[in-house]
Amino acid sequence: xxxxxxxxxxxxxxxxxxxxxxxxxxxxxxxxxxxxxxxxxxxxxxxxxxxxxxxxxxxxxxxxxxxxxxxxxxxx
Numbered sequence: 398x399x400x401x402x403x404x405x406x407x408x409x410x411x412x413x414x415x416x417x418x419x420x421x422x423x424x425x426x427x428x429x430x431x432x433x434x435x436x437x438x439x440x441x442x443x444x445x446x447x448x449x450x451x452x453x454x455x456x457x458x459x460x461x462x463x464x465x466x467x468x469x470x471x472x473x
Contacts, residue, residue, distance in 0.1 A: 413430050413433060413434040417431065
């Protein structure tokens with residue numbers, strides 16, 4: 398799953414959740430889907446954590462203190 402994109406993994410996870418909620422699945426099918434969903438959930442959480450760390454690194458002053466900076470308004 399290392400080469401998978403976050404958006405693709407999230408889409409797959411959403412599809413698994415819909416199947417688990419809406420389909421009549423056998424216990425084995427449900428467990429298999431649940432296991433795949435957990436893997437995708439962990440992957441997405443890790444990618445979000447990586448992104449958060451990158452943003453945090455970018456928003457530190459010269460002394461290493463974090464600061465907030467609003468996004469620039471892109472509308473004219």
